[in-house]
Amino acid sequence: MSDLFRFSSAVAHDPAVEAWFSYGDDVLRRLAKPWFEVMRACGEDVRELIHDGRPTACADDAAFAYVDAFQAHVNVGFYQGSDLPDSAGLLQGAGKRMRHVKLRWGEPIDEAALTALIAAAYTDIRRRLRDEA
Template sequence: MRFPSAVRRDPSVEAWFAAPDDELRRMAQSWFEQMRGCGADVRELLHDGAPTACLGDAAFGYVNAFSAHVNVGFFHGAMLDDPAGLLVGTGKRMRHVKLRPEQPADAAALSALIAAAYRDIRQRVRFGE
């Protein structure tokens, strides 16, 4: 997916995380910060109500908070190596990791997925996929 309106820091993303008393959005924020930290070329926007991270204009990840869980999603997640088995979903391309406050996340494995998604989108953009 391409989002030409993605910018370095989107005020609407900042506002999404600033929602008062929303524990799940704060939980999602740390994972989105990791996406932001993947490189100087990371851009962002609010897409379908969710903070979305892009390499330039090419989306690679997003976070979203629901009533009882957080999704950390990947636009090409079906193609990512997932040795810890964190990814769920049955779509042709997209996959996500479902996080719940009462269950500790496998932080190392999720961090590795975020890094892999960034590397994957760099390859896709480089080769025009």
């Protein structure tokens, strides 16, 4: 049985994702958007959808990352995050697979390390898809 989280409804560009980022005047959603753009730019096979109320990025139909905005912070989350290299120590969470990075408005972000985590998550999901084939 696969440990991948798959969404057959993921599409190249989901208007519902744009609507999520445009909802109200939410500064935290604006903080999350550039990180979702990094996810979108990972490859031509990146698809997206809203899952559980949050923008989710997939390689083909396999989810690799998401963003979510809360009252006081943003999560940049990774579906297979427990297996990602994290030399900067950004990842939080204790679940079997998922991990996230918490961003707070006005606090510094290690942009290089977070960009590397997103790229690693994409590379990891592509490898997992190849291994399943």
